[in-house]
Amino acid sequence: MNxxxxxxxxxxxxxxxxxxxxAMxxxxxxAENSAKNxxxxxxxxxxxxxVEGSAWSEFVKVADYIEIKADRVGGSEQxxxxxxxxxxxxxxxxxxxxxxxxxxxRRSKTYNSQNLSIDIKGQSDKLLVVAAxxxxxxxxxxxxxxxxxxxxxxxxxxxxNLLSDGTTLPYTVRLIAFGAEERGLQGSxxxxxxxxxxxxxxxxxxxxxxxxxxxxxxxxxxxPYRCDYIKETNYVSGTELREGIRTVSKQLYPDTxxxxxxEYKGYPxxxxxxxxxxxxxxxxxVTTAYIEATNFALxxxxxxxGYSQVADKAYWDCFDEKNLTSCNRDDEKAWGEIWHTKFxxxxxxFPVMKDHLKxxxxxxxxxxxxxxxxxxxxxx
Numbered sequence: 168m169n170x171x172x173x174x175x176x177x178x179x180x181x182x183x184x185x186x187x188x189x190a191m192x193x194x195x196x197x198a199e200n201s202a203k204n205x206x207x208x209x210x211x212x213x214x215x216x217x218v219e220g221s222a223w224s225e226f227v228k229v230a231d232y233i234e235i236k237a238d239r240v241g242g243s244e245q246x247x248x249x250x251x252x253x254x255x256x257x258x259x260x261x262x263x264x265x266x267x268x269x270x271x272x273r274r275s276k277t278y279n280s281q282n283l284s285i286d287i288k289g290q291s292d293k294l295l296v297v298a299a300x301x302x303x304x305x306x307x308x309x310x311x312x313x314x315x316x317x318x319x320x321x322x323x324x325x326x327x328n329l330l331s332d333g334t335t336l337p338y339t340v341r342l343i344a345f346g347a348e349e350r351g352l353q354g355s356x357x358x359x360x361x362x363x364x365x366x367x368x369x370x371x372x373x374x375x376x377x378x379x380x381x382x383x384x385x386x387x388x389x390x391p392y393r394c395d396y397i398k399e400t401n402y403v404s405g406t407e408l409r410e411g412i413r414t415v416s417k418q419l420y421p422d423t424x425x426x427x428x429x430e431y432k433g434y435p436x437x438x439x440x441x442x443x444x445x446x447x448x449x450x451x452x453v454t455t456a457y458i459e460a461t462n463f464a465l466x467x468x469x470x471x472x473g474y475s476q477v478a479d480k481a482y483w484d485c486f487d488e489k490n491l492t493s494c495n496r497d498d499e500k501a502w503g504e505i506w507h508t509k510f511x512x513x514x515x516x517f518p519v520m521k522d523h524l525k526x527x528x529x530x531x532x533x534x535x536x537x538x539x540x541x542x543x544x545x546x547x
Contacts, residue, residue: 215533217329218325218329218529218532218533218536219529219533221325221328221329221532222321222325222528222529222531222532222533223525223528223529225321225322225324225328226318226321226325226377226525226528228321229313229317229318229320229321229324230313230317230321230513231513232249232252233311233312233313233317233512233513234311234512234513236248236249236252237303237306237311237312237512238303238305239301239302239305239312240302240303240304240349241271241278241280241302241346241347241348241349241354242271242273242278242279242280242346242347242350246280246301246302246346247279247280247281249301249302250266250281250283250301250344253283253301253320253323253324254266254283256324256327257283257285257324257342260327260328261331262286262287262327262331263286264283264284264285265283265284265285266281266282266283267281267282267283267284267357267358268280268281269281269282269346269353269354269357271347271350271351271357273350273351278347278350280302280346280353280354281346281354282343282344282345282346282354282355282357282358283343283344284341284343284344285327285342286339286340286341287327287331287336287339287340287341287342288339289335289336289338289339289340290336290337290338291543292339292366293339293366293367293368294338294339294340294341294366294367294368295338295339295340295341295367295368295369295370295371295542295546296341296342296343296370296371296448296453297322297323297326297340297341297342297370297371297373297535298323298342298343298344298345298355298370298372298373298444299316299319299320299322299323299344299345299372299373299374299444300344300345300346300347300348300354300355300444301319301320301345302345302346302348302349302350302354303315303316303349304349304507305349308508308509309508309509309510310506310507310508310509310510310512311511311512311513312511313511313512313516314375314377314378314460314505314506314511314516315375315505315506315507316348316373316374316375318373318375318377318378318460319373319374319375319376321528322373322528322532323342323344323373326342326532326535329532329536330539334540335540336539336540337540337541337542337543338368338539338542338543340539343358348374348444352443352444352446352447354444355444355445355446355447356396356397356447359397359447359448359451360396360397360398360447364451364452364453365452367448368453368542368546369408369453369454369455369546370408370445370448370453370454370456371412371455371456371457371458371535372443372444372445372455372456372457373531374443374444374457374459375459375460375461375476375505375506376458376459376460376527376528376531377527377528378460378476378477378505378511378516378520378523378524379459379461379462379476379505380460380461380476380478381426381460381461381462381463382416382423382424382425382426382458382459382460382527382530383425383426383427383428383458383459383460383463383473384412384413384425384426384427384437384456385409385427385428385437385438385456385457386405386406386408386409386437386438386439386455386457387404387405387438387439387446387449387455387457388434388435388438388439388440388441389404389438391404391450392440392441392446392449393441394450397447397451399451400450400451400452401450401451402449403452403453403454404438405454406437407454407545407546408455408456408545408546409427409437409456410545411456411538411542411545412456412458412534412535412538413425414545415537415538415541416530416534419533419534419537420530420534425458425534428463429463431470431471432470434472439457439459443457445457454546458531460476460527461474461475461476462475462476462478464491465478465491465503466490466491466492467492467502467503468499468502474502474506475502475503475504476504476505476506477503477505478491478503479519479520481519482501482503482505482510482519483499483501483502484498484499484500484501486503
């Protein structure tokens, strides 16, 4: 073999060797990146599974408890026992629980109830409140209060568990369970009148957050509520908290995000009345958002006001699917209403809409969890 041939062969050999090494390196990098991506996807799926698992398991736990403690009227022994049970659940998760007893009068009789709360430390001492009432209207109505408001309580329990791992939060999150909401917002009124709210950058009210056909999020009405029961009033009706929750919901659930209700008589789009625990906070100057599950497309007893929650025929005497109302408005009794009725209990809901309840509860908890982690993008 002459010198030229040997040189050519050596050059070819070196080129092939370099190509092989390059291919091996690329393959190794590809394998490493693939492994990292797989690990990241696995971690993400695992986290999602943990959130969804907690959301549903806590709701089922509450549903089982409520079957035993169905008569949680504000000021009753069962309401007090439920407060103690919630406190014990929070303590199991490692939290210090603050109890706030209060009393109220109704028809000249005095009743004793209690609020309870925990703080989850954030990078700022400013407070983002997430709250739900735990009392019920009582069994005389036929209701056990699973949707109204066991659903909100279950979300508080889930958030407490999911945030107990030291998750970085921009603000300190305060979870509050209110007593005696069904007796005229007694718990939230007592809370606002006995606590400094000036350090609160927002309050998210969780009341009847599943069960209805669709998920909504409201802000306080742009027309001020009656606030003469609050010691220091500074009414606000900002939409930034509402819109922040909607943004997160759209990102996570683009096909079924939390909605704004359409305008109806007396209520502009996305604005709600003073009938739940967000109201005293709005009166005291705290921006609020209110998550609720219902269906404003249904023409109920009083029109499209959201008090008819479901289009399922199981909850109507006769349902007109075309016009989304009763077939016989004069004789209709059920009206697709769950709240405060015989339908608000596990035995009436699980056989018909168990999967629906599960999906909605998981979505609410997931959206709330992600929102509190980045709330500083919307509220200051």
